[in-house]
Structure formats: C-alpha cells, structure tokens
Amino acid sequence: MSYFSYVGSGPYCYANSFSMMFGEASLSPSVIEFATGSPFGMQLHGGAMPFFDPYGWTPEAGFEDALAAMGWTSTVMRGGSEDEALARLADGLAAGPVWVGPVEMGHLRHQPGMRGAIGADHYVVALALRDGLVEMHDPQGYPHATLPLADFMAAWRGETVDYGEAFTMRMGFRRVEIVPEEEAIRRALPAGIRWLAMDRDLQPPAGTLGNETAVLALAERIAAGCDDDFRGHLIHFAVRVGARRAADAARCLTRIGLDAAAGVMGRQARLIGALQYPLVARDDATAAAHLRALAPTYRELLAMLEPAAAS
Numbered sequence: 111m112s113y114f115s116y117v118g119s120g121p122y123c124y125a126n127s128f129s130m131m132f133g134e135a136s137l138s139p140s141v142i143e144f145a146t147g148s149p150f151g152m153q154l155h156g157g158a159m160p161f162f163d164p165y166g167w168t169p170e171a172g173f174e175d176a177l178a179a180m181g182w183t184s185t186v187m188r189g190g191s192e193d194e195a196l197a198r199l200a201d202g203l204a205a206g207p208v209w210v211g212p213v214e215m216g217h218l219r220h221q222p223g224m225r226g227a228i229g230a231d232h233y234v235v236a237l238a239l240r241d242g243l244v245e246m247h248d249p250q251g252y253p254h255a256t257l258p259l260a261d262f263m264a265a266w267r268g269e270t271v272d273y274g275e276a277f278t279m280r281m282g283f284r285r286v287e288i289v290p291e292e293e294a295i296r297r298a299l300p301a302g303i304r305w306l307a308m309d310r311d312l313q314p315p316a317g318t319l320g321n322e323t324a325v326l327a328l329a330e331r332i333a334a335g336c337d338d339d340f341r342g343h344l345i346h347f348a349v350r351v352g353a354r355r356a357a358d359a360a361r362c363l364t365r366i367g368l369d370a371a372a373g374v375m376g377r378q379a380r381l382i383g384a385l386q387y388p389l390v391a392r393d394d395a396t397a398a399a400h401l402r403a404l405a406p407t408y409r410e411l412l413a414m415l416e417p418a419a420a421s
Contacts, residue, residue, distance in 0.1 A: 145180055151408060152352075180294045211234060214269070299418075325401050
C-alpha cells in the first residue's frame with residue numbers, strides 16, 4: 111500500500127540546509143530527515159519540553175550517521191572566540207556557501223517578530239559577508255536574506271541553545287559515493303531502530319522521558335491545562351515537524367517494502383497532525399485523547415522493525 115506523501119512548508123531547517131549544500135546531487139529533504147533518525151521516537155526533554163524525536167536525540171547527534179548513509183562527508187569546525195569564528199566563516203565563504211548552526215532563531219531579526227533569544231535552534235546557509243551584513247538562505251522561507259553581522263554572531267553564539275557548540279559550521283561537502291535514495295533509507299534504518307529502542311549511549315537531562323511514557327505524561331499535562339508558551343511550542347513547532355517527520359518516514363518505509371511498519375508510522379503522522387486543531391482551539395481533552403492513542407504505537411513500531419533489521 112502506497113503512503114500519500116506531504117509536500118509543503120514546514121520547519122525542516124537542517125534537512126533543507128543540507129539539501130542546499132548537496133546541490134544537484136541532493137537526495138530529497140524527506141530522505142535526509144529520515145537519515146538523521148529524527149522520526150524514530152518522542153521525548154519529553156527534561157521531563158518538561160515535548161519533541162517528536164527520539165529520546166536523547168539532538169540534530170547534532172544524528173548528522174554524521176545521516177551523511178554516511180547518504181554517501182557524503184563534510185568538514186566541521188566549531189568553538190573558539192567570535193573573531194576566530196568570523197575568520198573561519200570568511201575563509202569558508204571564499205570557497206562557497208557555508209552551512210551554519212545551530213543558531214538561536216530569536217536573533218534572526220529578518221524574521222518578523224524576532225527581537226531576541228527565544229530558546230529555539232535553527233540552521234541556515236551563509237552565502238556572503240559584505241558591508242557589515244551576512245547574506246544567507248534561511249530555509250524558514252527567506253532566500254537571500256541579509257542580517258547585520260552583530261545579530262548574526264549573537265545567533266551563532268547560540269547561548270540559549272541547549273545542545274551543540276558555539277560557532278559550529280560545515281564546509282567542504284563532498285560526495286564520496288553515489289547512493290540511491292532507497293539504499294540510503296536502508297542504510298539509515300538500523301540507526302533509526304536504535305533510536306527508537308532508546309539504545310544509545312546518551313545522557314539526556316535528568317527527568318527526560320521517552321516514547322510511550324513521554325507521550326502519556328504529555329497527555330496528562332495537556333489535559334490538566336497548559337500555558338500559552340507551552341501551547342505555542344506545540345502548535346508552532348513540535349506538532350508541525352513531528353507530523354511531517356512521521357509522514358515522510360512512512361513514505362520512506364513504503365519505498366523499501368516495509369508496508370506494515372509504514373502503516374504504523376502513517377498512523378503516528380495522522381495522530382500527531384490531528385493535535386493541531388484541538389490545541390489551537392483549546393480543546394485539550396481531545397488533544398490528550400489523541401496522545402493516548404499515539405502512545406502504544408512506538409512499541410508497535412519497534413516490534414515490527416527489529417525483525418526487519420535482523421533479516
């Protein structure tokens with residue numbers, strides 16, 4: 111059974127940024143996202159902040175596996191002083207665009223409403239430095255955006271981003287082998303299963319919950335009522351990206367013949383996506399009911415995928 115895929119806007123900043131760096135040889139952003147492992151789980155970070163991605167996962171934790179599965183490599187540079195970072199960026203831009211992030215989105219003042227740190231991570235592709243401005247392709251929907259250098263450096267410092275290291279950039283992207291999309295999906299699947307099984311040597315913040323336990327805890331919190339900031343995180347980011355990740359993963363699994371597992375991920379996509387209206391409308395009882403229906407699907411998915419990985 112074919113899964114009807116979604117095409118449209120959404121917060122896929124690093125997958126879209128990678129795609130820009132890969133150029134004409136790029137795999138689709140949906141396959142890039144799948145390869146990072148992000149669709150395989152759900153976490154309540156620190157017991158407080160919900161993300162529809164795996165227990166202990168961060169974008170940085172998934173990038174190297176993703177690049178290897180897709181047949182790419184890159185040079186990563188990070189840390190140091192602001193002057194050192196700016197010099198590295200200038201050197202990198204002399205050879206071409208530079209992948210930059212994580213950055214603090216709230217300092218990207220070319221985006222309407224951004225006036226300072228909001229604790230949201232983001233990724234962009236820097237294109238040029240000129241006249242005290244940074245020109246970039248911002249995959250949030252702003253091609254060739256410009257930003258004063260001071261604001262860009264404040265964003266790149268990432269003081270309010272709770273993972274990664276300041277002034278991280280990637281350059282020297284190189285395709286080391288040609289990997290068709292279906293093969294990249296197969297290569298990425300074992301890492302995705304390990305994320306889903308919460309079988310990684312990671313130490314997330316104390317109190318972090320994963321998968322079924324996390325979803326049920328989130329359901330209880332929403333049923334009890336949530337404040338505007340928490341609701342805003344869900345409706346503007348977490349639900350949108352979570353539904354798309356699961357939808358893209360369902361399509362990827364269909365492409366390699368794992369129809370039963372794709373059916374479970376398709377159900378996850380529908381249940382996560384169905385949260386959007388109730389949360390916006392403040393029908394929290396319905397949102398909580400959707401989450402309770404979602405909770406056992408992570409266990410079901412793992413039971414289907416583990417034998418597939420062993421075969």
